[in-house]
Every structure is written in structure tokens, then in C-alpha cells.
Amino acid sequence: AQSVTQLGSHVSVSEGALVLLRCNYSSSVPPYLFWYVQYPNQGLQLLLKYTSAATLVKGINGFEAEFKKSETSFHLTKPSAHMSDAAEYFCAVSGNAGNMLTFGGGTRLMVKP
Amino acid sequence: NAGVTQTPKFQVLKTGQSMTLQCAQDMNHNSMYWYRQDPGMGLRLIYYSASEGTTDKGEVPNGYNVSRLNKREFSLRLESAAPSQTSVYFCASSESYGGPLLEQFFGPGTRLTVL
Numbered sequence: 001a002q003s004v005t006q007l008g009s010h011v012s013v014s015e016g017a018l019v020l021l022r023c024n025y026s027s028s029v030p031p032y033l034f035w036y037v038q039y040p041n042q043g044l045q046l047l048l049k050y051t052s053a054a055t056l057v058k059g060i061n062g063f064e065a066e067f068k069k070s071e072t073s074f075h076l077t078k079p080s081a082h083m084s085d086a087a088e089y090f091c092a093v094s095g096n097a098g099n100m101l102t103f104g105g106g107t108r109l110m111v112k113p
Numbered sequence: 114n115a116g117v118t119q120t121p122k123f124q125v126l127k128t129g130q131s132m133t134l135q136c137a138q139d140m141n142h143n144s145m146y147w148y149r150q151d152p153g154m155g156l157r158l159i160y161y162s163a164s165e166g167t168t169d170k171g172e173v174p175n176g177y178n179v180s181r182l183n184k185r186e187f188s189l190r191l192e193s194a195a196p197s198q199t200s201v202y203f204c205a206s207s208e209s210y211g212g213p214l215l216e217q218f219f220g221p222g223t224r225l226t227v228l
Contacts, residue, residue, distance in 0.1 A: 004155075036219075042221060042222075043117070049216060090156065100158055
């Protein structure tokens with residue numbers, strides 16, 4: 001069984017401030033972890049993924065995430081928020097072949113000028 | 114290369130009506146999925162097709178049926194629509210089912226309202 005918890009359904013930051021979106025997971029097998037972004041009225045796009053090659057994963061648009069097994073976390077960060085980062089972000093987890101992708105409830109990021 | 118396409122983009126139904134949502138992918142992916150997205154609940158899997166010729170229930174299959182018409186196309190049917198099925202529906206595809214190749218590519222969504 002696997003599950004994902006995203007702490008904070010809404011996060012607001014000022015432009016230029018650090019972005020931190022939290023994701024904790026549970027999985028009975030070594031996980032594969034993903035962050036997706038959804039801009040208004042669009043489908044989901046992959047930001048980055050962890051597949052056990054490296055614990056710090058860099059994605060598109062300056063985002064990165066660190067896999068911490070001891071904390072069962074995969075938090076998403078960006079050093080400096082931009083207005084264009086305003087969107088909804090989803091964390092997702094999967095195990096080995098045969099395990100479905102399970103999504104968290106999503107975090108809506110708002111960026112204030 | 115269009116990726117994943119969905120039709121229609123918007124639909125309004127009356128309770129009890131039926132309709133089929135269409136999805137096609139041109140990436141030669143083996144696996145396809147239907148999700149529904151509701152506020153605060155993330156995406157929930159309705160049905161999936163791990164490979165051509167197979168379909169399986171996901172987390173919320175009640176009230177829906179699917180058909181994997183061929184490798185490219187995967188349709189979702191609502192036989193008798195209910196207001197609880199008002200949602201945004203996303204189709205997705207992936208190279209394989211499970212593991213690191215599970216990265217899924219999403220269509221733009223269908224916004225369905227059932228009155």
C-alpha cells in the first residue's frame with residue numbers, strides 16, 4: 001500500500017522568496033517519486049522524478065527536490081519564486097512494476113508581487 | 114507529435130444521459146489511464162489499461178466503463194450520468210506500467226458538468 005500527504009493545500013510566497021512545498025509518502029517497497037505541476041485549465045506536466053539514481057533531483061524551471069528516506073519525504077523547493085510559478089503542484093508515488101501512481105491532494109502555490 | 118489528446122474539452126449532461134470521453138496518444142505508449150480530479154482530492158484513478166487488450170479498475174470505477182480500442186485509443190463511458198460525476202477528467206499514458214518508466218503524460222482534460 002502507498003499514500004502521499006501534501007502538507008498545506010495553499011501556500012503563498014512573495015516574488016523572489018523561497019518556495020517550499022512539502023510531500024511525505026508511505027510505501028511498502030522502495031518508491032519512485034514524482035512532482036507534477038498543473039497550470040490553470042491545463043493538464044499535468046512532469047517537473048521532476050526520483051528513481052533512485054540520486055537523492056537530489058533537479059527539474060525544470062529551477063525546481064529541485066530531495067529524497068530523504070529517513071523522513072519519508074520528497075519536498076519540492078525553488079530558491080526564488082517567480083510570478084509564473086503560480087500553479088497547483090502534485091506529489092505522486094509509485095513502487096515497483098504493478099503499483100499504480102498515487103497522487104497527493106495537491107498544493108496551490110500563489111506568488112505575490 | 115500531439116502527445117495525449119482528449120475530446121470533448123467541455124460537456125454538460127443531464128442526469129441519466131450517457132456519453133463517451135475519447136482519448137488518443139501518439140507516443141506509442143503501452144499503458145493508458147483515466148483519472149478524475151476534484152477539489153482537494155488530487156487525482157483519483159478510475160480505470161487503467163496496462164497494455165493493449167487489458168483493462169482494470171482503479172480507485173473509483175463505479176459508474177464508468179472503458180474500452181482500449183487499440184494501442185492509441187482509450188475511451189471512458191458514462192452510461193447514466195449522475196451529478197456526483199461532475200468533475201474534470203484526465204487521460205494519461207506511460208511507456209510502461211509501474212517502475213521508473215511510469216512517468217505519465219497527461220491530456221488537457223475534459224470538464225464535465227452533470228445537472
